[in-house]
Amino acid sequence: MTTHTITVEPVGREVECDEDQTILDACLRAGVWLPHSCTHGTCATCKVDKLDGEVDLGEASSFALMDFERDEGKLLTCCARPRGDVTIEADLDVDEDMEVHPVEDYTGTVVVLEDIAQDTKRLVVELDREVGFNAGQYMKFTVPGADGAEPCDRTWSIGSPPGESSRLEFHIRNVPGGRGTDGWVFSTLATGDEVRLSGPYGRFVLKTGDDKHAILVGGGTGVAPLKSMVRHALEAGEYEGDLTLYAGGRTRAHLYDVDVFRALADEYDEFTYRPCLSDETPEQVEADGEDPDDYAFGMVTDVIEADHAKLSGCRGYLCGPPQMVDAALKTLMSRRLFPRDIFREDFFDESDKNSTGLKSPLIKR
Ligand SMILES: Cc1cc2nc3c(=O)[nH]c(=O)nc-3n(C[C@H](O)[C@H](O)[C@H](O)COP(=O)(O)OP(=O)(O)OC[C@H]3O[C@@H](n4cnc5c(N)ncnc54)[C@H](O)[C@@H]3O)c2cc1C
Ligand code: FES
Structure with missing residues (x-):
């Protein structure tokens, strides 16, 4: 696998990124925080300026990254993959109430999968080790490909508190025709199954230093x-x-x-x-x-x-x-x-x- 160097300005941090890896993924795994929210090219939170280098812009939605922005050299870090060494400039302000936990891969075992409301399940996963996260963040699951299809990623928010760091709870609503829900959680997934997930992601977190209602x-x-x-x-x-x-x-x-x-x-x-x-x-x-x-x-x-x-x-x-x-x-x-x-x-x-x-x-x- 070819690897390239991503330089993140204004701090000058350098991160190694595989050619098939997104810039966001490489940075979050290296503990370099970059702003992001949906991680799938829709919300534009991760938009940054490219100062130098070539990238594949990936599956950025044409609304989140408009044509004129592409011409100006902007990119979505959650979609862009490097085609050489790349320098980006990002707004690196980290919320002071937020702890930065590098993204890692985890293996988990499904210990609870139950109906909790109409078209809604609770999924509880026992991880192979503890994960650090802020209340409000989410994990990304690898949804196995059925009938020869490629696996895909789906994101679900953590419903349990950070104090329960190796047993994570998720609440998942069924989407008819959806690959992750209809095609997996609500059909083939069962208690005892092994799942693969990564995280934590997102910046929707409780401002713990706050005293506001x-x-x-x-x-x-x-x-x-x-x-x-x-x-x-x-x-x-x-x-x-x-x-x-x-x-x-x-x-x-x-x-x-x-x-x-x-x-x-x-x-x-x-x-x-x-x-x-x-x-x-x-x-x-x-x-x-x-x-x-x-x-x-x-x-x-x-x-x-x-x-x-x-x-x-x-x-x-x-x-x-x-x-x-x-x-x-x-x-x-x-x-x-x-x-x-x-x-x-x-x-x-x-x-x-x-x-x-x-x-x-x-x-x-
Ligand atoms: C940050 C974040 C956190 C989330 N947390 C939760 C959570 O805690 N609980 C929860 O229930 N959900 C959550 N979601 C939503 C979740 O990530 C999934 O989108 C949802 O579960 C549906 O996944 P799916 O694979 O079943 O559906 P998908 O396969 O993504 O399909 C969804 C819908 O889009 C249609 N579709 C599929 N592909 C295309 C296409 N190319 N063009 C047009 N339409 C298409 C499908 O027919 C279907 O109607 C979260 C999303 C985000 C971004
Ligand atoms: S577009 Fe939402 S995080 Fe990249």
């Missing part, structure tokens, strides 16, 4: 990284401020870990849990013998608007399908939360590569 908003399995954050904040005492979790689902059948969050809310005064039902009414809940006061009714955005006239001074953490994240973003901004205090993790999938994945450059991913 954290408004955490998750749609569907977007709750996964927020569960890691909430447990880390409360159980490890790693957060000074209050936390409110808005978990959105169409019906009670679409919500999961309701009892876990209710127990945390009972135990910790600083935590509030707001399970939100968009397609059920208080009457339906009552008819099933449950107390309607245990739920909020409407879209998460409606519930947040009703709960708060103003959110200035808070921090927003938004995660889930891109449309939900966009809607929640508008709601938080309408309640006077500055873009600099809002963090988002969009669960982009393969279909988003053909759309405008990057919604607002103002918002941190």
Whole structure:
């Protein structure tokens, strides 16, 4: 395998990168932090200037890296592979609350694979050794190729806290026709199977040095990284401020870990849990013998608007399908939360590569 040298300016760090490896992968494995979010060419967070050298731009979406930017010598580090020695210039500001853990490969054993909500499974993997990560980050799984197809990578957020460093939990929603979900987790994967994964990735992390009220908003399995954050904040005492979790689902059948969050809310005064039902009414809940006061009714955005006239001074953490994240973003901004205090993790999938994945450059991913 031919190897080339990547020089990362302005710090002048040099990293060896195989010709079939992305620049981002080589840097993260060498412990050189580069900004990134989706790691599959959709969000544009990893866009940098190429100062010198030749690259293959790879599968960068034409929305994330536009033609004029290609002409200007920009590249997406999560897609670009070197064709010689390359020099890039990147914004290397690392969040001071974030620990940089080099990306490594792990082997794991599936110890739990269970249905937790409609079209949703909990996957728990026991790793061959401990992994360091920040609450909110994600791992990348190698999905085996079926019927002679090449293996592919799929990313799922870690739902367990950093304190549980060799047993990772994931919440995965089925996508009909999806290779990683329909074609693997929801069909052939079984308890006892060995899996290959790498990480940690991402910069959607809890600002642990903070004392601002954290408004955490998750749609569907977007709750996964927020569960890691909430447990880390409360159980490890790693957060000074209050936390409110808005978990959105169409019906009670679409919500999961309701009892876990209710127990945390009972135990910790600083935590509030707001399970939100968009397609059920208080009457339906009552008819099933449950107390309607245990739920909020409407879209998460409606519930947040009703709960708060103003959110200035808070921090927003938004995660889930891109449309939900966009809607929640508008709601938080309408309640006077500055873009600099809002963090988002969009669960982009393969279909988003053909759309405008990057919604607002103002918002941190
Ligand atoms: C940072 C991050 C964290 C994530 N965390 C989670 C998580 O915790 N839980 C979770 O459930 N999901 C999460 N996701 C989403 C996850 O990574 C997968 O995208 C999702 O599970 C679907 O994977 P899949 O392989 O089943 O579907 P895919 O094979 O990716 O297909 C998805 C959809 O796109 C269509 N499609 C496939 N290829 C193309 C193409 N070339 N052009 C157009 N359409 C195409 C398919 O038909 C299908 O409808 C996360 C995503 C990101 C970016
Ligand atoms: S991290 Fe490269 S485009 Fe999203």
